[in-house]
Amino acid sequence: METDCIKEALPSGTRLLHIGPHKTGTTAIQGALFAAKDTMPEHGVDFPAHSRHPMEAALAACARPAMMGDTVPTDKHWTRLLDAVRATGERTSVISSEFFADAEDDETIARIVEQLGGERVHILITLRPLARIMPSQWQQYVQNGLRMGYDNWLEHMLRKAPYEQPNPSFWRRHRHDRLVERWTRAVGPERVTVVVVDDSDRDGLLRTFEALLGLPANLLRPVPDAANRSLTLAETEMLRKLNVEFRGNGLPDELYSKLVRNGAVMHMKNSCSPTPQDVKITTPRWAVEAAGAIGAEMAGTIAATGVRIVGDTALLSAVPKASEQVPAAPRIAPEVAAQALYGALAAAAAAPVRHTAPAKARTVHQTSSKELVRVLGHRCLKKLRRR
Numbered sequence: 001m002e003t004d005c006i007k008e009a010l011p012s013g014t015r016l017l018h019i020g021p022h023k024t025g026t027t028a029i030q031g032a033l034f035a036a037k038d039t040m041p042e043h044g045v046d047f048p049a050h051s052r053h054p055m056e057a058a059l060a061a062c063a064r065p066a067m068m069g070d071t072v073p074t075d076k077h078w079t080r081l082l083d084a085v086r087a088t089g090e091r092t093s094v095i096s097s098e099f100f101a102d103a104e105d106d107e108t109i110a111r112i113v114e115q116l117g118g119e120r121v122h123i124l125i126t127l128r129p130l131a132r133i134m135p136s137q138w139q140q141y142v143q144n145g146l147r148m149g150y151d152n153w154l155e156h157m158l159r160k161a162p163y164e165q166p167n168p169s170f171w172r173r174h175r176h177d178r179l180v181e182r183w184t185r186a187v188g189p190e191r192v193t194v195v196v197v198d199d200s201d202r203d204g205l206l207r208t209f210e211a212l213l214g215l216p217a218n219l220l221r222p223v224p225d226a227a228n229r230s231l232t233l234a235e236t237e238m239l240r241k242l243n244v245e246f247r248g249n250g251l252p253d254e255l256y257s258k259l260v261r262n263g264a265v266m267h268m269k270n271s272c273s274p275t276p277q278d279v280k281i282t283t284p285r286w287a288v289e290a291a292g293a294i295g296a297e298m299a300g301t302i303a304a305t306g307v308r309i310v311g312d313t314a315l316l317s318a319v320p321k322a323s324e325q326v327p328a329a330p331r332i333a334p335e336v337a338a339q340a341l342y343g344a345l346a347a348a349a350a351a352p353v354r355h356t357a358p359a360k361a362r363t364v365h366q367t368s369s370k371e372l373v374r375v376l377g378h379r380c381l382k383k384l385r386r387r
Contacts, residue, residue, distance in 0.1 A: 006310060009214030012044060013090045015117045016124055016212065019183065020098025021173040023136045024126040025197050025205045027053070030096050031223035032206055036215075045213045046093045048084035057081035058097035061112050062104070068145045069257025082115055094213060101125075101173045109186045123183045123192045124212070126205065127176050129318050130291035135281035137174070139236045141167050143261055145253075147243045150236075154287045176316070177301035189306035196311030208310055229269055232278040234330035238337070239265060259344045267343025272336045279330040292319040 010016060020026045033040075034052040049057075057080065059066060060073035085093055095116070103109045113121045134157070138150050148156070148166055156165055163171055173179070184192050193212065198204050206220040231239065239260075246256060283291075296317035303313060 006208060006211035010092070010122055010212055012092055012214075013120060014092050014122050015085065015120045016092070016094040016122050017100065017113075017116060018094065018096035018124040018126070019100035019179075020096075020126065021101035021176070021179060022098045022140070023133045024098070024128045026096060026098040026126070027225060027228045028222060029126075029205060029209060029220075031225055032220040033094060033096060033209070035223050036220055039219065040213075040215065041091075043213075043215050043219070044092055045215060046088040046091050048088055048093050049081060049095060050084065054081050054095070054097055055099055058099035059102075061115075062099060062102050062108060064099065064102045067257070068261070069253035069255065085116060092213060094209075098173075101179055102169060103182070104172060106182065106185055109182055113186050121187060121191065123187055124195065125176075125180060125183070125192065126195045126197055127316060128197045128199070129316050130174060130295050131283060131288045131318070131320055132199065133174060134287065134291060135283055136230050137170060139231045139281060141170075142236050142240050142243065143231070143265055145243050145247070145256060147240060147247060149240065150281060151284065154284070158287055158290045175298070177298040180302050180305055180307060184305050184307055190308075192305075192307040194302060194307050194309045196309065196313055196315050198311060198315060229274070230281075231265075231269070232274050232330070233281045234279060234332040235268065235336065235340075236281065237330055238332050238340070259347050263347025264340040264344040267346065268336060268340040271339040271343075272333075288319055292317045 018026070018029065030053045033047050034049075037047045040047060054077070056066070056071060056073040056077035060075055060078040064073075066072050081095070085095065100112070103112065113123075134154065135150070138146075138153050141153075146153070146166060153166070157163055157167075157170055180192065180194060195205065195208050203222065206222070207217065209215070210217060210220055242260065242264075246260070299313040299316045303309065
C-alpha cells in the first residue's frame, strides 16, 4: 500500500514525539534537527532537548537501563527534558529518541504521553525493512558487549521461540505492528503517523519532517556523522572476540564503556572509512526471506490500525536480491586495528594518574596473562572513578 505525501502540517502547538525505533534514520534526523535548533524557532518550531539525542531522558522515562557501563539514567534526566518542553509554551516542539520504542507497557506509554502534554502529543514512528535492520542492529548489540556471532544470533531471533535471547529488546523494538498498536492505544490512530523510509530517497525523511512541522523545504540538512556508521564484518568480529575476552576476565562494565565503546570503537569509526574491499555483514537467504514474511504480516496489521501512513508499506516486506559473489573472508586492516588500539590508549590516558605507594614487586613474566588483564582493568577503572 502506497500513500500520498503530507499535504498539511500538524496543528500549531503540537508536541511531536519521534520514537524511532532503532536503525530507521533516527541519528540522521536528530543531527539535522539539532543543527537547525537556532533557525527553527523563526518558523514556530522548537527543539527543546539540550543535546542532539536525549538518550538518558528517554531511558529514564521508559525505566530502561543504560548501555553497558554508561551513566545510569535518573528521573533528573527526564525532568530536565520535560521542563524544557514545557518552556516552549504553546509553540510546536519536536523530541526524538529511538529509546522511547523500548517502553514495554501501556501504563508507561500513557504516563509519557501525559507528561509531555497529553492531547497535544503526536507520535511519529519511522520504519525500515527488517532485512535491512537485522545486520545493523546485530553489530550495534556487539558494540554494547554482545558475544554471539551473526548466524547464531539470527537463529535465536528467528527460529528459537520465544526469541528473547540474547537480546529481548530486539522484538520489543522491531515487531513494528505491535509497537504501533501500543502507542496507538495511548493517543488514538488520528495522532499517530507511520513513515516508511525509502532508502533510495536519501533526503526523503528530512523532507517528511519538514512537511509535518511546517518548516520551509531544505531547512533540515544532512549532518555528516562518521561515529554513527555501521562496522564492517571484520571490525565487528574483532570487537566481538574482544567482548569474549573482556567478559571472560570479569572486567567492570564502566571500563568497557570508557575504553572500548567510547575509546577504541569510537576512534576507529572516526578515523577509518570503510572501503569497497571491506566485507559487509551479509544476511543468509533463509533469514532474509523470514524477515520479508514477517514484514508483510506487520504491514497488514499496521494498515488495519487506521493510523496515517506515509510511504509504501510494500517496502517492509521487500526481499533484497541475493548476491552471486561468494563473500571474501573478513580481514581487519592493520591501520584499523592500530586506530582501535590507539583509541583505547587515548581514553585510558585521559584519566588522571595519581601516584601511590609501591606495592610488593612482581615481574610481568611471573604473572598470568589472565591476571594481568584483570589487574590492568581494575587500575584503569580506579583512575576513571577518581576522575
